[in-house]
Amino acid sequence: MKDYIDERLDGLKLNECWDVHAHLLGVGDSNSGIYIKPPKGLSKPKEQIRQNLFKYFTKSTISPTDYSYLEYFGSCATEAFPGFKSLAFAFTAFHDSDGQPQQHLSDFIIPNEWSKFAAQKFNSLLYVASIHPNAENAIELLQQAKNDGAVAIKWLPCAHNINPSDKKYIPFYETLKKLKLPLITHAGSEHAVQGSQFDQSLGNPLHLRLPLECGVTVIVAHCATDGFDFDFEESHTQVPSYNLFARLMETKEYEGHIYADISATPQINRAKWLPQLLQREDWHHKLLNGSDYPLPAIPILFSLRWLATNGLISEKDVWKLNQIKKTNPLLFDFLLKRSLQYKGHKFSNQVFETRRIFDYENSN
Ligand SMILES: [Zn+2]
Numbered sequence: 001m002k003d004y005i006d007e008r009l010d011g012l013k014l015n016e017c018w019d020v021h022a023h024l025l026g027v028g029d030s031n032s033g034i035y036i037k038p039p040k041g042l043s044k045p046k047e048q049i050r051q052n053l054f055k056y057f058t059k060s061t062i063s064p065t066d067y068s069y070l071e072y073f074g075s076c077a078t079e080a081f082p083g084f085k086s087l088a089f090a091f092t093a094f095h096d097s098d099g100q101p102q103q104h105l106s107d108f109i110i111p112n113e114w115s116k117f118a119a120q121k122f123n124s125l126l127y128v129a130s131i132h133p134n135a136e137n138a139i140e141l142l143q144q145a146k147n148d149g150a151v152a153i154k155w156l157p158c159a160h161n162i163n164p165s166d167k168k169y170i171p172f173y174e175t176l177k178k179l180k181l182p183l184i185t186h187a188g189s190e191h192a193v194q195g196s197q198f199d200q201s202l203g204n205p206l207h208l209r210l211p212l213e214c215g216v217t218v219i220v221a222h223c224a225t226d227g228f229d230f231d232f233e234e235s236h237t238q239v240p241s242y243n244l245f246a247r248l249m250e251t252k253e254y255e256g257h258i259y260a261d262i263s264a265t266p267q268i269n270r271a272k273w274l275p276q277l278l279q280r281e282d283w284h285h286k287l288l289n290g291s292d293y294p295l296p297a298i299p300i301l302f303s304l305r306w307l308a309t310n311g312l313i314s315e316k317d318v319w320k321l322n323q324i325k326k327t328n329p330l331l332f333d334f335l336l337k338r339s340l341q342y343k344g345h346k347f348s349n350q351v352f353e354t355r356r357i358f359d360y361e362n363s364n
Helices: 002-009 044-058 066-080 112-121 138-147 167-179 205-213 241-249 271-279 281-286 304-309 315-327 329-339
Strands: 018-023 085-089 125-129 152-155 183-186 218-221 228-230 238-240 258-261
Touching: 002 315, 002 329, 018 066, 018 329, 044 066, 066 085, 066 112, 066 125, 066 329, 085 112, 112 125, 125 138, 138 167, 167 205, 205 218, 205 241, 228 241, 238 241, 241 258, 258 281, 271 304, 304 315, 315 329
Parallel strands: 018 085, 085 125, 125 152, 152 183, 183 218, 218 258
Antiparallel strands: 228 238
């Protein structure tokens, strides 16, 4: 197995390999402010599924806790390979238009302090704050996050109730630019987090023109590979969100500011776009590897068989990756991305050596 891993890592500057998209989660038992929507209204079997999922994320046979989730995530990152680090996302609350956090409309909340704590506890985890631009002290919070070592800011517009194209956010964007804090923001449909209040249209990639025009470094999560959005610029019809994302990637003025993460792209609901992403070698300097942890720990989301049948990985990969998945879902995800190929095209090393985007002073 070691030979296989070495072969897949060959040629990479390992210290530069940062996973740009991973989630902290919890059950809310640590008094840290972690919140997860109570199972009220969920039928018993569904709650059972939720409990079982958490056991995957914590590898524990006893009841999962906030700490056991963090321990397992942190140790997977540490043990993946020397130099590997994961960005560990905080996740702010749904905020109303007055800037008030609404816990009852949020699926889950991970306070910035918890991400900061995770990064202090594990060398292999990095602090990523999640700050709502409607919060009355949003600008101060950005400054604070930067001082505390945050390497980026995370949004999921439909879950947080943010329309990125709202002009009132210009001062927020100017601050992000000044502080050199990249904005990692979801685009396209969202299924993992869902609430009745969610407006999926907030994930329309075209809304990201405003932060891009303000000079913010924007990282479009998952290359918008899921869902459809209304093309209000050209065709005035619903089109795959990916097509609108591609339009942004093709906009010359955004070069140097626009990036996209390939997290979750091998999942069954997104994998159909992989041949395009692998073949777009002219994009590879703007594509960044991410795991979307804990999703790689969930067996049903990936079909290695489907990837092999479609010529995206080899039979040998199926066998080896299935073994690695049992012990380290983060390493599994990384090696899967390294194995992907389509008609001789692979993701270039730059896709994996992502530290340069966040740690421009120390990366090489
Ligand atoms: Zn995610």
